[in-house]
Amino acid sequence: MKTILVPVKMVLDANVRPRVRADETGVDLTGMRLSINPFCEIAVEEAVRLKEAGHAEDIVVVSIGPAKAQDTLRQALAMGADRALHIQTDDSPEPLAIAKLLRAVVEQEKPDLVILGKQAVDDDCNQTGQMLASLLDWPQATFASTVSVDGDRLRVTREIDAGLQILSLPLPAVITTDLRLNEPRHCALPNIMKARKKPLTVTSPSDYGVDTTRRLTILSVRPPAGRKAGIRVSSAAELVGDLRQAGVL
């Protein structure tokens, strides 16, 4: 392989408790800690490991998001990526728009492999990787828990409901990462300092001719209903009666 492309998303930090905006239009992000999506971090780590093992030469990371997304790109550069591309927009594009932008980047960068996180922990869509593979007409292996190089093919173990599935993919291909694929490294200080000198290019969605208008309208975002107190029943018969009354049985 020559080039691996790793798209990364900046999300609300996984350790922060989300708050819903008072007008119910979405999650309140002001003043909240933002970090790299955990599955995207695993994707970067996998790309760096492949490069360190001599299977790739060049890692490009790309992020589509607001100005602050550059922090995420710098972290990826500190982990070992070589170049970064920031497609700057405040629009929060949907997965299909993201996939279309990534297709345009793929046509530019011509990677042999695209590794993405399986989903982002904010919207849990689990769509972008699959849509991208389809737009490119490339083979895909999602929910990867192991990736190994097998000559000019990739051997990927997928975690699926029924257990583990092993696929053999020709290149170029799309992989999405699952939790158990690897544990991302802590960055070394010299690499953090070197990262600031690595190339970071800023573009916008219109440069690729992609319309990022949202097709979905969010009607409301509400926190989950508070837990109500339970009811104690004195017998199984009473339980059945209550369940019938609630329309469950």
Place this chain on the structure above:
Amino acid sequence: MPSYKAPVEDMMFLLRDVFRSDAVFAEMPAQTDTDCDTIESVLEEAGRFCSEILYPLNMTGDIEGCRLENGKVITPKGFAEAYKAFSEAGWGGLSASPDYGGQGLPRTVQILVDEMLSASNLSFGLFPGLTRGACETIEAHATEDLKNLYLPKMIAGIWTGAMALTESNAGSDLGLLKTSAKPRDDGSFTVTGTKIFISSGDHDMAENVIHLVLARLPDAPAGTKGISLFLCPKFLVSEEGTPGAPNNISVGALEHKMGIHAQPTCVMNYDGCQGWLVGAPHRGLAAMFTMMNAERLFVGVQGLGVADASYQTATTYARERLQGRTPGATVTSPIIDHPDVRRMLLSMRAFTEAGRALTLFTALEMDREKFHPDPEIRRAATGLVALLTPVIKAALTDFGFEATVLGQQVLGGHGYIREWGQEQFVRDARIAMIYEGTNGIQAQDLVLRKLTLDDGQPVVRLFGLIRKTLDEAEPVPALASVRHAVQNALTHLENITKRLTSGDLSSAEERNAAAVDYLRLFALTCFGWLWLRMAHAQTEAGTSENGTQPAGKLATAQFFADRILPQTASLAAQIGAGNASVMAPDAGQF
């Protein structure tokens, strides 16, 4: 169970919005790359390392402690691996000179990382801290040969450093030390003596320990003017840099202490070991003192860090623990809603955030002192640093300890239970008030030396900076009350300072008796000054660039001004009463 999150947002607020560090570093040719975005990346990653790798070892290390087996010190489980990961990631070389493999980042960044190390694992933090102090001394005073042989490996963390000053009869008064050094034919020396309370004196974490030992040459004058400094490696080092034969340095015993149990505090025996002179003969203390300011700052942030870690646990607990009902409540209240608990938490925070600000102010001056091209600016910085470092060491550790006691109290009975971790912070914080020069000694240094240093110019300069902040805050109505409180504190401080330097309290005995109270008065006034600065910066910034807003600076400033700063009035009264009642009873009456 407790966790620790590095306060990177607060640190960046101070750098971006209060001190505008980008502009400060832009004036230093060696630091033009040290912009806030870079600093933030470094702090984020350091914070992750501290939370994920060091903090989990804090309690286990405290419970297991160190042990001495067959003359070798064994550190608690996990420490050696953590140290290896720390060194391999290059954290040990953060502020070290690039000439010897370091990253050359400024003191400002180093001290923020030191705070995180201290908060997440005080015992662990002492290893790189002491190594860095040893490196700075070697770099400033040793010959090129010694520097080239020792610095690269110490900076890379392959070897660690230890400072051997104290003896059983010589602690605060180092002039009484007896360790001797006799010249050999090849220019090196034979060093013989026993030192106590040596932190990181020995361990199993690295392949060599480089001791800096204070000793007397044969023809040395008596007292502190006859002390020289020697570099003594645990294992002798070949020209190629490989450790070889043991150098007659052994551990006599491991101390059993109140806290920092994962820190091996050793009695060290130097049994005629080979050592090399660092700096000029009889100038050993002066050599040590060149890094004294950096060490005082380091110990200060130990107090600060531990207090912040305690605060984080206390706040989490107070939000979740339901006990009692506040007036008007219809269900059990979380204890954070009770005024007394609020008071305790705010007291902790009023200290930690101001302590951090004072530390950063001083660290930036230390960077000006080292890196600024203009000699006038360097001179002015030197004066401020000399004045503030004893204040930082003593105040941040005194207030830090008090904060950990509050943090323990918030947890009630659980504060006394090991599992919650609060009692460990109290035990660990206590030593910082004592070592590296007791807080009493720091106060003496402030009053007897630093107030009159340079014709009193640094004091005048500092008071001028406080007045400038007062003036700048005048047009802002929301700050009026805080402003008045800080003005009052400054008036007390100025009056007492005058009496101590040239008035009725200026005798040596009066100053001696006033010193500790004066340092507290000085520190509280500085905290007030910085609270005003922070509140002003927050009202101006609104939301800082990256969208984060440190919570409630004005609210905390108001609390500090209303409920803590009035202590300056009573301190001024205490000092103003003079020392007659202190010295009236004679020694026999105790």
